[in-house]
Amino acid sequence: GHRAGPAPAAGAATNLVIHDGRLQSGYARFDPRAYLQNNYVPPRADFSSEECVVPWKLRCLAETFASGEIxxxxxxxxxxxxxxxxxxxxxxxxxxxxxxxxxxVNREELRRWVRGEPGAFDWSPFIRHVCKIEGRG
Structure with a gap:
């Protein structure tokens, strides 16, 4: 395993030890397509309601970058x-x-979208919504 962070101060809890095998096995079954379908399509990605989590996230990100500070x-x-x-x-x-x-699997999912492959997740509703938030149509 690897020790994370600086040595603990006297009386502090011991640093977290990450065992590579456990970390990898915990993610071995991650399915990016299921994750995207569960979190980034309606009802969670309901762009008609600004109260839904996805439009809210997009609005927060747009406001953050519009400040020009980042x-x-x-x-x-x-x-x-x-x-x-x-x-x-x-x-x-x-x-x-x-x-x-x-x-x-996540990097490959991103590459599919970049290459415009058939079956890649369709981010166009998100792009359109961000353009609307930012006053671009």
Whole structure:
């Protein structure tokens, strides 16, 4: 295993020890398609209701990036999972955006979308909603 973080202060709890085998086996069965279907299609992705979690997240992200305080050359999204919604409002504020994830299945899901492969998750409703929030149509 690997020790995470600096040595604990006197009387502090022992550092978390991550055993690589357990960590990997815990994620071995992760299904990005099931995750996307469960979390990023209606009813959770109901764009007609601003009270639903997905439109709320998109609005918060749009407001955050619109402030202009978060910008630069490269944005690195650590732990992207199989999703891109969290990066949409950042596009105009960074020259380059890097999505990363621990799981190959999530990285492959992102590559399918980038390549425009048939069957890739359809992010176009999210893109349209972000454009609407940002006043682009």
């Amino acid at each position: 910008c630069g050359r490269t944005l690195i999204d650590v732990g992207s999972g199989p999703t891109i919604y969290q990066l949409l409002s950042a596009c105009d504020h960074f020259e380059e955006i890097v999505a990363t994830d621990f799981l190959e």
